[in-house]
Amino acid sequence: MGGLVKRTAFLWVSTLSMVAVVGCQTGGSAAFTARNGVRVNPVNADVFEVIARPNGRKSDFWCGAGSYASRQLGAPDNALVYTVGGAGQGVTMKSPDAAQFSLKPPEQVSGATGRAGNWGPSVGQANSVGRARNSCAPPRNSDVS
Secondary structure: OHHHHHHHHHHHHHHHHHHHHHHHHHHHHHOEEOOOOOEEEEOOOOEEEEEOOOOOOHHHHHHHHHHHHHHOOOOOOOOEEEEEEEEEOOOOOOOOOEEEEEOOOHHHOOOOOOOOOOOOOOOOOEEEHHHHHOOOOOOOHHHOO
8 A cells, every 4th residue: 555655656656747847848839028027928930928027127028129129139230120009018928018019010919008108119110139138137136126
């Protein structure tokens, strides 16, 4: 009977370990963090969402958009990144301040909010990937743990 208990415990530990590994693999591959600490998540094949940090700046959105477009999507510095959804409630994370971007103009994408935000970049506003990426400021000292 002791052998059955040990085998059952081993199966539970093995199963939980496998679930933890799979969870880490799927959760970590979708999220991207820019060097200023903002998080960027894909919405669909054309749209990605930049999540502002508390007390964020408009440049934080551009930093995240430019960094993601360059590092994750392989866009060259002279490519344009467009705002396709102004700042508002996030769709990839619970956040009141998330803006959506694309390497395509707003009229060529589907699945974006298209909303006008109350702060941050306006829908249709574009920046070169290089300029957006260069807007990155390091995290403020109060943001560092």
